[in-house]
Amino acid sequence: MKKYVSLAVCSMQNTLSYRLSFVLNFLGSFIALLATYFLWRAIYDGQSELAGFDWNQMKSYLLVTFFANSMLSYYSESGITNKVMDGTVAMDLLKPLNFQKARLAESLGSCVLEGLLSAVLISVLAIAAFGIPMPVDGVSGILFAISMLSSILVKFGIVYCTALICFYTTSGFGVIWARMAVTNLLSGALVPFAFFPDWLRNVAMALPFQGIVNTPTTIFLGMSDTREAILLIAVQWFWIAALWLLGRSMWGWAVRQITIHGG
Amino acid sequence: MSLIEAKGLRKVFRQAVKEPGLRGAVKHLFTQRYVDKHAVDGIDLTIREGETVAYVGPNGAGKSTTIKMLSGVLVPTSGELRVDGFVPHKQRMENAVRIGAVFGQRTQLWWDIPVRESLNLLKDIYQVPEDAFRRNLDAFVELLGMEEFIHLSARKLSLGQRMRADLAAALLHDPKIVYLDEPTIGLDVSVKQKIRSFIKQMNRDKGTTLLLTTHDLGDIEDLCERLVIIDHGRIIYDGSLQAVKDAFARERTIHLQLGSELAEPSLLFSDLPEVGMDRTGPYRLAIRFDRFRITASEIVKRIISQADVADFHIDEPNIESIIRRVYEGSLDLELAAESPVAASREA
Ligand SMILES: Nc1ncnc2c1ncn2[C@@H]1O[C@H](COP(=O)(O)OP(=O)(O)OP(=O)(O)O)[C@@H](O)[C@H]1O
Numbered sequence: 001m002k003k004y005v006s007l008a009v010c011s012m013q014n015t016l017s018y019r020l021s022f023v024l025n026f027l028g029s030f031i032a033l034l035a036t037y038f039l040w041r042a043i044y045d046g047q048s049e050l051a052g053f054d055w056n057q058m059k060s061y062l063l064v065t066f067f068a069n070s071m072l073s074y075y076s077e078s079g080i081t082n083k084v085m086d087g088t089v090a091m092d093l094l095k096p097l098n099f100q101k102a103r104l105a106e107s108l109g110s111c112v113l114e115g116l117l118s119a120v121l122i123s124v125l126a127i128a129a130f131g132i133p134m135p136v137d138g139v140s141g142i143l144f145a146i147s148m149l150s151s152i153l154v155k156f157g158i159v160y161c162t163a164l165i166c167f168y169t170t171s172g173f174g175v176i177w178a179r180m181a182v183t184n185l186l187s188g189a190l191v192p193f194a195f196f197p198d199w200l201r202n203v204a205m206a207l208p209f210q211g212i213v214n215t216p217t218t219i220f221l222g223m224s225d226t227r228e229a230i231l232l233i234a235v236q237w238f239w240i241a242a243l244w245l246l247g248r249s250m251w252g253w254a255v256r257q258i259t260i261h262g263g
Numbered sequence: 264m265s266l267i268e269a270k271g272l273r274k275v276f277r278q279a280v281k282e283p284g285l286r287g288a289v290k291h292l293f294t295q296r297y298v299d300k301h302a303v304d305g306i307d308l309t310i311r312e313g314e315t316v317a318y319v320g321p322n323g324a325g326k327s328t329t330i331k332m333l334s335g336v337l338v339p340t341s342g343e344l345r346v347d348g349f350v351p352h353k354q355r356m357e358n359a360v361r362i363g364a365v366f367g368q369r370t371q372l373w374w375d376i377p378v379r380e381s382l383n384l385l386k387d388i389y390q391v392p393e394d395a396f397r398r399n400l401d402a403f404v405e406l407l408g409m410e411e412f413i414h415l416s417a418r419k420l421s422l423g424q425r426m427r428a429d430l431a432a433a434l435l436h437d438p439k440i441v442y443l444d445e446p447t448i449g450l451d452v453s454v455k456q457k458i459r460s461f462i463k464q465m466n467r468d469k470g471t472t473l474l475l476t477t478h479d480l481g482d483i484e485d486l487c488e489r490l491v492i493i494d495h496g497r498i499i500y501d502g503s504l505q506a507v508k509d510a511f512a513r514e515r516t517i518h519l520q521l522g523s524e525l526a527e528p529s530l531l532f533s534d535l536p537e538v539g540m541d542r543t544g545p546y547r548l549a550i551r552f553d554r555f556r557i558t559a560s561e562i563v564k565r566i567i568s569q570a571d572v573a574d575f576h577i578d579e580p581n582i583e584s585i586i587r588r589v590y591e592g593s594l595d596l597e598l599a600a601e602s603p604v605a606a607s608r609e610a
């Protein structure tokens with residue numbers, strides 16, 4: 001266990017050594033946030049409510065989405081993909097480490113920084129500019145925190161499995177872009193599920209992506225009662241477990257590619 | 264007790280055959296053709312605890328492939344393999360803590376964190392006790408001269424510095440066995456020297472077993488007692504380095520520059536058929552002989568009886584020339600064990 005903790009700490013340090021590109025990356029998503037903010041403001045112009053969201057709720061939705069999306073950013077994702085692509089995976093086989101656990105530790109390590117940075121930024125924004133209502137009672141606050149943490153694990157599962165797909169393909173970029181596009185749409189990061197046509201919402205709810213954005217935002221906005229919130233979190237954990245197992249068997253397959261065909 | 268035991272170890276790679284050009288690339292999409300490449304073709308190798316083994320052979324002979332199988336990075340196609348009782352690719356964790364490996368072209372350090380931090384992390388990964396870690400780290404820093412770069416990240420290191428850091432990383436957990444795949448490739452003489460004396464000390468003090476591949480024959484002479492030569496995936500020599508040297512130390516070559524033509528060359532050594540005579544130019548001769556059968560002075564005396572000798576010198580055989588001739592196929596080491604001069608004339 002201690003080895004994975006050290007790995008997480010090192011990865012945090014590593015993220016710091018990339019502070020410039022890390023901050024730039026972060027600024028990029030922040031600018032995107034501003035753009036969507038103004039877009040939605042224009043849409044809400046003269047409307048008090050759209051698809052059950054009033055303007056204040058929409059603003060909270062945007063901020064929570066931003067927070068969820070800043071976790072496990074492109075940087076940590078490409079870290080895993082690169083390992084697969086440049087063949088350093090072979091060096092990992094020499095160490096007494098479980099590949100999947102090691103990657104999880106590293107991802108969580110850099111998440112701490114990503115989370116801190118965006119939490120600071122969001123708090124400043126929320127208080128200074130938007131005046132966002134926070135979840136009122138303690139219970140929904142705790143449920144939100146749990147669903148946020150679970151959201152990271154769901155995202156890790158998806159990121160890890162897609163990174164392993166790179167064993168099939170020869171380019172990591174394409175896979176990452178496809179993953180991002182699908183995740184953005186089906187997690188609710190682009191548009192809340194409430195705006196989806198029924199069939200698309202049903203599809204999205206049946207897939208793991210909704211655990212990344214839809215679950216924490218729904219809980220944050222108080223659109224679910226306690227029982228529903230717990231159910232949503234249970235669904236997140238179902239996906240965390242399923243994706244972990246999928247990742248494990250994909251890794252088993254990938255190891256065979258490396259060790260039998262020589263990478 | 265033998266630490267590494269390989270029987271009939273074999274690795275076959277499937278290499279895709281692509282025809283050149285766009286047409287070939289398109290064709291490859293539909294019909295894939297493969298050829299089997301027997302990179303390691305049934306080797307038997309037993310290495311005892313504390314041995315130092317040089318594993319040499321020409322490019323593409325299968326050295327790295329063998330080491331990758333021994334370290335568990337590649338799964339053998341067939342054959343039996345046990346390292347300290349474990350099957351490397353199956354019992355990965357058990358194997359990993361027992362071995363240390365340096366692949367010259369790859370690093371196992373983290374690119375972006377200081378070497379010291381990398382080593383600290385490895386301490387936790389291998390669960391090295393704190394005091395053993397301190398002791399090793401201090402010793403390694405001193406022996407390998409790492410003081411000047413231990414605070415830098417691996418990205419910033421020169422090749423020689425990185426190799427030293429990698430070596431330290433591979434030996435930090437006191438592995439029983441160390442595999443070194445070209446550890447001195449591209450290094451200057453002084454760094455080479457540091458690395459060699461470090462490895463020697465590890466072997467002497469801790470009894471670390473060593474398997475080393477290299478194209479630098481200085482490494483072999485300096486570090487290894489046993490020599491294994493592999494070619495086309497097969498072991499063509501396995502024995503003590505000293506035996507090879509002894510066998511070939513018998514063979515000498517004398518080069519002569521003559522002042523006139525030999526009168527009767529065929530009669531010169533008619534009583535000694537194993538002496539070989541080559542004309543290397545006009546008035547130039549190279550004569551190979553077994554120094555236990557005939558002395559250099561006797562040879563010169565015989566030549567002088569037929570022609571003027573302007574100049575001459577004697578070549579001492581070194582391990583490099585021996586191995587080069589084995590690669591080229593002009594020397595059979597099995598035969599050599601009996602009669603070196605005869606063996607080299609076979610070709
Ligand atoms: N992953 C692979 N796929 C296909 N063929 C491979 C693969 N790895 C190695 N080979 C082939 O196997 C043979 C042995 O390669 P290997 O790397 O073991 O040689 P080597 O003895 O280490 O050579 P060198 O001295 O150049 O390092 C070569 O012909 C090489 O082309």
Ligand SMILES: [Mg+2]
Nearest residue numbers: 326327328444
């Ligand atoms: Mg090699």
